[in-house]
Amino acid sequence: MTTQFGDLLKHWREARNVSQLDLGLEANVSARHISFLETGRARPSRAMVLNLGSVLEVPRGARNTLLHAAGFAPGYRARDLDEAEMAPIAAALDWMLTRHLPYPAMVLDRRWTILRANTTARMLLAQLGLAENANLIEALLDTHLLPAVIENWEEMARHFVHRLRAQSAHMGGDDWLDGMAAQLAARLGDTAPDPAAGTQAIIATRYRLGETTLSFFSTLSQFSTAEDIALADWQIEHLFPADETTRAMLEGLGGG
Structure with a gap:
């Protein structure tokens, strides 16, 4: 799988069978902005990455991959039960x-x-x-x-x-x-x-x-x-x- 944020976002949007318009409506941004994120014409903020990951119900581990691709540190980790x-x-x-x-x-x-x-x-x-x-x-x-x-x-x-x-x-x-x-x-x-x-x-x-x-x-x-x-x-x-x-x-x- 690609490590580019735009390609990853498109992958998850298509995996969830969601249009750019519908994703924009759910994430409270324009479909144009979703398009710019997918093509690399716009860079997401950390909050936007987390917002889109939540809307698309991306698993936590894969949200870390989205964050990394966008240039941010991981937001989720795996803990041991004895912690x-x-x-x-x-x-x-x-x-x-x-x-x-x-x-x-x-x-x-x-x-x-x-x-x-x-x-x-x-x-x-x-x-x-x-x-x-x-x-x-x-x-x-x-x-x-x-x-x-x-x-x-x-x-x-x-x-x-x-x-x-x-x-x-x-x-x-x-x-x-x-x-x-x-x-x-x-x-x-x-x-x-x-x-x-x-x-x-x-x-x-x-x-x-x-x-x-x-x-x-x-x-x-x-x-x-x-x-x-x-x-x-x-x-x-x-x-x-x-x-x-x-x-x-x-x-x-x-x-x-």
Whole structure:
């Protein structure tokens, strides 16, 4: 990707399918000024770069790239959870993971790597041959891991192809996400979708563990006002039992 601010701005505007006029209206500047910024006839202020990045919903890391291209210092950074100012965030994550017991919950980064997991999630992951720091997309492709235990693997793989492509598009393009989506699509080949697809209220993932099948649906949540680069991309996945057998088994584990 180019490092020139005007070209970067045009890239993000087109990625969001926004005209110069519409962007100008949202950013409270003229379409003419947007055109001048894209062609290099005008230079943006730091405030303008941040304003345009916000209007276009550019990810924080990419906003740093816009700032650098315009000649300014980065405005966002990635912090470690053990830094003092991140203590309330770490506590909130621990609270959400613990309160979800006995059901599984985990924290994932934007590339679906497991960063944290509660007790039940770690138990489930161990049964699946995984652990914290494992990557769920890579595991979904590894024939010895998730494809071997997910009864409806094709249904889930097809779902993730669309999710990864949408996630990449939102980020203005991500080679890793696009590559994983392409690998999943290639594995699916010409497999026809389940005729029942679209008729269900929600897609549950069915894990076959020996004589038992556990069925889960999940919710994903994020920090809505995160300005930290990494934190803005993290998501907390809460798994819920999709049938009575799964619910009874998990609640039999107690509070973890």
